[in-house]
């Protein structure tokens with residue numbers, strides 16, 4: 033499967049085309065809208081989220097609630113477009129608009145794509161860069177991921193996520209929850225923390241950052257369960273599934289690092305405290321006594337849950353302005369802003385779930401077939417039995 037996205041943050045809509053989804057998958061707009069709504073929640077978001085109410089239109093590839101195997105076109109409208117029509121349309125500028133281009137941007141914001149993108153593509157108006165680099169685009173990445181999640185659910189594979197840290201405050205979650213429970217508990221918390229006390233402190237930290245004109249980042253965690261052994265491959269660098277998942281997480285706006293299982297802690301520990309011992313039983317086949325490596329050995333799934341974390345930097349647009357340089361006058365200035373999120377870690381955890389789901393779904397199709405959901409399901413069940421008895 034593959035997908036492309038198109039659309040600007042304040043343009044009319046965001047679009048994605050998914051290609052390679054097998055036929056026969058039950059798919060409703062509601063499956064996608066649920067994920068879109070989850071992405072819009074979370075403590076610390078700015079005023080834009082009060083304007084948008086993301087709803088998908090499924091424009092092709094699904095008939096009578098089932099995928100046909102044809103490309104799927106998904107569209108989400110930007111409600112904010114009505115305020116931006118005069119600045120964001122594809123038609124040429126009128127004389128009046130040209131004289132009145134108040135919103136032309138010549139002042140790059142530190143931490144954003146503005147300056148690099150302007151130099152690279154030759155834009156004196158950096159709006160041409162920021163509109164596309166905005167995390168508004170994650171709306172349709174989540175729409176694509178929601179389709180992947182539905183595919184995985186149909187095959188008995190679940191994906192859930194939560195927030196591990198915001199602004200240095202760590203949720204003390206130690207594991208042992210079912211994924212349904214993880215989903216439910218995290219959804220009850222405005223910051224998607226499984227630890228209620230830590231969640232309250234995270235909210236206070238967001239309030240403090242906001243009132244200081246600052247922003248804070250954090251760590252999100254995604255867990256995938258119900259996996260077969262051997263998704264991905266050890267034979268070539270570009271077929272390793274852990275590397276594809278790491279790339280997907282890193283592609284989310286503002287993400288700066290990824291780790292599987294104990295991750296960077298492995299640097300401090302002896303091998304006996306890092307590797308997971310192998311055991312076998314008739315009911316479960318091969319399992320690991322621990323899951324410190326987060327579900328991967330040799331770029332392939334072990335059958336244990338995938339546990340992956342991603343770190344998000346603090347939002348770069350600050351009410352307490354950072355110094356930059358105007359590209360027209362070359363004069364220094366202090367950035368001024370209209371609105372921004374002060375923390376988007378909870379929302380980003382939903383994006384992370386969905387981009388991980390996409391990579392896992394692709395690897396399932398690569399291994400078990402691309403055409404019909406029934407044949408994929410049968411091949412997967414056969415493989416589960418084979419692996420247990422191997």
Ligand SMILES: Cc1cc2nc3c(=O)[nH]c(=O)nc-3n(C[C@H](O)[C@H](O)[C@H](O)COP(=O)(O)O)c2cc1C
Nearest residue numbers: 144145165167285286347348349372373376379380
């Ligand atoms: C869900 C989400 C919401 C975001 N909201 C904002 C925001 O309101 N203001 C802002 O300056 N950056 C926001 N960002 C981060 C920027 O999009 C990102 O830092 C920027 O595009 C530069 O990319 P980089 O940080 O990956 O280098 C958000 C990111 C995500 C994932």
Ligand SMILES: C=C(O[C@@H]1CC(C(=O)O)=C[C@@H](OP(=O)(O)O)[C@H]1O)C(=O)O
Nearest residue numbers: 080081165166167168171285371372373
């Ligand atoms: C619109 C979304 O996030 C936006 C991501 C974003 C950025 O710079 O990345 C900046 C803000 O947009 P605006 O400047 O219009 O307020 C966020 O609201 C969204 O998540 O749907």
